[in-house]
Amino acid sequence: MLKYSIKRLLYSAIILIFVMFIIYTLMYIMPGSYVEQKAYELASKPGATKSATEWLQDLKRQYGMDKGLIMGYFTWLGSAVKGEFGDSWKWQLSCTQVFSNRIWYSFALNAVTMILEILIAIPLGIHAARKQYSFSDYFTTVFSMVCISMPTFFIATVLKLVFAVKLKWFDLTGMIDPRIHDSLSDFGKFLDVAKHYVLPVITITVISIGSLMRYTRTNMLEVLNSDYIRTARAKGVPERKVIYSHAFRNTLIPLITILGGSLVSLFSGAIITEQLFGLTGIGQASYQSMVAGDIPFTMFYLMFISVLTLVGNLVADLCYAAADPRVRLS
Amino acid sequence: MAKNDELKKTSQIPEEPEKKKKKSAYISGRDSRRITRFNRKVTKKLEKQRAAANKNPDLYMTRMRDQNNVVEFDNVCTYFFTDIGTVKAVDGISFDVPKCSTVGVVGESGCGKSVTSLSLMQLLQRPTGQVVGGEIRLNIGNGQAYNIVNTPMEKMQELRGNSISMIFQEPMTSLNPVFRIGFQVDEVIKLHNPDMTDEEVKARTLEMLELVGIANKEGVYSMYPHELSGGMRQRICIAIALACSPGIIIADEPTTALDVTIQAQILDLLQNLKDKINSSIMLITHDLGVVAGMADYVVVMYAGRVIEKGTAEDIFHHPAHPYTIGLMKSKPVVGKKVDELYNIPGAVPNPVDMPNYCYFRDRCEMHCDMCHGKYPPEIKISDTHIVSCYRYYEEGQILGYPKTVNVEDL
Numbered sequence: 001m002l003k004y005s006i007k008r009l010l011y012s013a014i015i016l017i018f019v020m021f022i023i024y025t026l027m028y029i030m031p032g033s034y035v036e037q038k039a040y041e042l043a044s045k046p047g048a049t050k051s052a053t054e055w056l057q058d059l060k061r062q063y064g065m066d067k068g069l070i071m072g073y074f075t076w077l078g079s080a081v082k083g084e085f086g087d088s089w090k091w092q093l094s095c096t097q098v099f100s101n102r103i104w105y106s107f108a109l110n111a112v113t114m115i116l117e118i119l120i121a122i123p124l125g126i127h128a129a130r131k132q133y134s135f136s137d138y139f140t141t142v143f144s145m146v147c148i149s150m151p152t153f154f155i156a157t158v159l160k161l162v163f164a165v166k167l168k169w170f171d172l173t174g175m176i177d178p179r180i181h182d183s184l185s186d187f188g189k190f191l192d193v194a195k196h197y198v199l200p201v202i203t204i205t206v207i208s209i210g211s212l213m214r215y216t217r218t219n220m221l222e223v224l225n226s227d228y229i230r231t232a233r234a235k236g237v238p239e240r241k242v243i244y245s246h247a248f249r250n251t252l253i254p255l256i257t258i259l260g261g262s263l264v265s266l267f268s269g270a271i272i273t274e275q276l277f278g279l280t281g282i283g284q285a286s287y288q289s290m291v292a293g294d295i296p297f298t299m300f301y302l303m304f305i306s307v308l309t310l311v312g313n314l315v316a317d318l319c320y321a322a323a324d325p326r327v328r329l330s
Numbered sequence: 331m332a333k334n335d336e337l338k339k340t341s342q343i344p345e346e347p348e349k350k351k352k353k354s355a356y357i358s359g360r361d362s363r364r365i366t367r368f369n370r371k372v373t374k375k376l377e378k379q380r381a382a383a384n385k386n387p388d389l390y391m392t393r394m395r396d397q398n399n400v401v402e403f404d405n406v407c408t409y410f411f412t413d414i415g416t417v418k419a420v421d422g423i424s425f426d427v428p429k430c431s432t433v434g435v436v437g438e439s440g441c442g443k444s445v446t447s448l449s450l451m452q453l454l455q456r457p458t459g460q461v462v463g464g465e466i467r468l469n470i471g472n473g474q475a476y477n478i479v480n481t482p483m484e485k486m487q488e489l490r491g492n493s494i495s496m497i498f499q500e501p502m503t504s505l506n507p508v509f510r511i512g513f514q515v516d517e518v519i520k521l522h523n524p525d526m527t528d529e530e531v532k533a534r535t536l537e538m539l540e541l542v543g544i545a546n547k548e549g550v551y552s553m554y555p556h557e558l559s560g561g562m563r564q565r566i567c568i569a570i571a572l573a574c575s576p577g578i579i580i581a582d583e584p585t586t587a588l589d590v591t592i593q594a595q596i597l598d599l600l601q602n603l604k605d606k607i608n609s610s611i612m613l614i615t616h617d618l619g620v621v622a623g624m625a626d627y628v629v630v631m632y633a634g635r636v637i638e639k640g641t642a643e644d645i646f647h648h649p650a651h652p653y654t655i656g657l658m659k660s661k662p663v664v665g666k667k668v669d670e671l672y673n674i675p676g677a678v679p680n681p682v683d684m685p686n687y688c689y690f691r692d693r694c695e696m697h698c699d700m701c702h703g704k705y706p707p708e709i710k711i712s713d714t715h716i717v718s719c720y721r722y723y724e725e726g727q728i729l730g731y732p733k734t735v736n737v738e739d740l
Contacts, residue, residue, distance in 0.1 A: 234491060
């Protein structure tokens with residue numbers, strides 16, 4: 001197991017180097033880069049002494065963009081290996097600083113969503129599978145299909161219209177209520193933030209339960225029709241135990257793979273939802289950085305996501321081996 | 331599942347050319363809706379009736395006709411309410427399983443052998459599959475018996491694995507892949523003997539593993555099913571089936587999925603165990619050789635009905651029904667050289683739309699004038715030998731006609 005993990009991690013490192021190169025290339029060739037924008041801005045200032053092209057050359061040297069694609073990448077890689085990711089151009093802070101300021105807001109959002117998703121989708125899926133072709137099966141199927149099909153911005157807008165505009169239960173956007181937040185106790189502050197998380201959490205949960213529910217249902221149906229479930233029934237095992245012990249252990253195997261792989265989604269933020277609800281999470285920061293052509297921060301953030309994806313796959317494989325005795329890692 | 335097998339059969343069966351009815355391979359949208367509505371209505375009603383019967387011990391406690399039988403099938407009708415119509419998988423079968431004997435049930439694929447056994451275990455996939463008529467009586471001693479058809483699920487869970495147990499035909503998939511062998515055998519012992527301590531349960535499990543001929547019992551106890559071969563897994567399934575010393579063991583084609591040498595070993599094992607334990611075996615197979623070697627009594631099924639039953643001697647040496655005679659002719663015999671093995675012409679009628687005359691008439695080489703009448707009754711031609719064929723109408727004693735259930739009346 002250890003040997004396997006080390007081997008996988010080494011492979012992952014090689015994959016990572018190429019992934020990062022592709023990302024760097026994309027950022028590098030993106031039109032309207034941060035440096036260009038900055039150059040035009042400086043050149044159009046009243047009393048500007050240099051033209052935009054001159055500013056551009058100056059700034060390129062300053063930001064290390066004059067070395068060309070390949071050299072630029074290896075310079076970045078060299079410092080990244082040492083753990084230096086440089087300063088974010090847009091936020092005027094070190095990349096790690098921006099990251100640690102923002103990540104926990106996104107983590108909280110995604111963790112709560114994921115827990116809700118698991119708690120709602122898996123029991124619903126099992127129920128639908130047990131009562132196949134019943135009213136509740138069709139209802140959950142239709143409901144989940146509707147949920148999957150709706151775009152994020154639509155659900156968010158409807159929720160805002162109903163709960164923020166009409167009922168006035170929640171604020172339209174933002175993380176805190178600026179009028180009262182400072183006067184609240186610590187616990188009050190927490191509740192205030194939690195209140196602003198309700199609509200974003202509902203939005204993401206509604207969108208994500210559908211697929212997990214359908215996945216659970218399909219797997220459960222397959223397991224329930226298998227011979228060993230019939231054997232369990234023939235042994236006289238009570239129906240509850242057949243479902244929750246014999247069948248669920250087998251349904252869990254593919255589910256673990258899915259959930260292990262979604263480790264990355266805990267940290268990746270929710271770009272659209274955060275933007276819509278004005279949450280200052282990592283998704284929003286990365287979106288704004290990308291639009292601004294902020295190479296150091298985007299590189300740092302995407303590297304983080306790539307590492308998480310690779311580690312997530314490894315974790316999923318390890319979980320798979322732990323859940324299914326037939327799988328041997330070698 | 332059995333249901334799917336039935337469906338597959340239906341779709342494969344070619345339409346008889348002389349039939350003037352519309353082709354059943356194609357169902358119009360209106361017919362399909364009508365069938366679905368009818369099925370929903372009937373199954374709902376049957377489920378309601380069952381729920382009512384489950385509450386009333388008078389309806390599920392009964393008496394055996396003969397105390398020396400372990401199980402009596404009395405005119406059992408098991409129907410599947412499928413989207414293409416009602417499939418009469420088992421339609422009025424009657425036979426007994428006497429104590430400490432082996433009853434072989436033979437017949438071709440899709441003739442209702444497995445459905446009969448699943449009806450006995452109440453393992454049919456409801457609400458599609460329903461026992462709509464007849465009684466299955468299970469002897470529990472002191473003159474009492476359960477009528478399995480109406481027995482509630484809680485009682486059924488006590489009986490399964492304890493009084494009736496089953497060995498399935500697919501050992502490769504019949505054990506749960508994520509649990510250790512020890513756990514799976516322990517489970518059934520623990521369920522039916524709640525007083526036993528864990529040590530006693532384990533001791534019993536090891537004893538069972540030894541009984542089914544597993545040499546490395548301690549090792550196998552902590553192994554997973556995928557670490558064992560097919561033959562070993564079938565031994566484990568047999569151990570699970572025997573663990574609580576049931577009155578009857580249903581072996582549903584226990585050797586079909588195994589290669590020939592392992593088949594021989596498993597059959598030897600069953601044969602030896604039969605003498606050691608006081609259980610009856612209901613051996614379902616389409617291998618006549620297996621039946622000849624093991625069974626005391628033989629039941630021959632065709633298209634959901636019993637067409638002939640008797641002792642092994644009766645069936646193998648004096649087969650009476652043309653179908654049985656055909657079967658005997660079609661099996662290869664060592665030392666006898668033939669160019670081509672005999673085969674019975676034609677195919678089984680469509681189970682959705684059975685004829686009202688003898689089901690075998692259109693394939694029968696010996697049919698007579700009476701065969702154009704209704705389905706033949708059971709005719710007793712010796713003390714032990716019963717056959718459903720008009721050829722014996724004059725000489726034998728007529729016992730009665732199989733009672734079918736009219737689904738429209740349900």
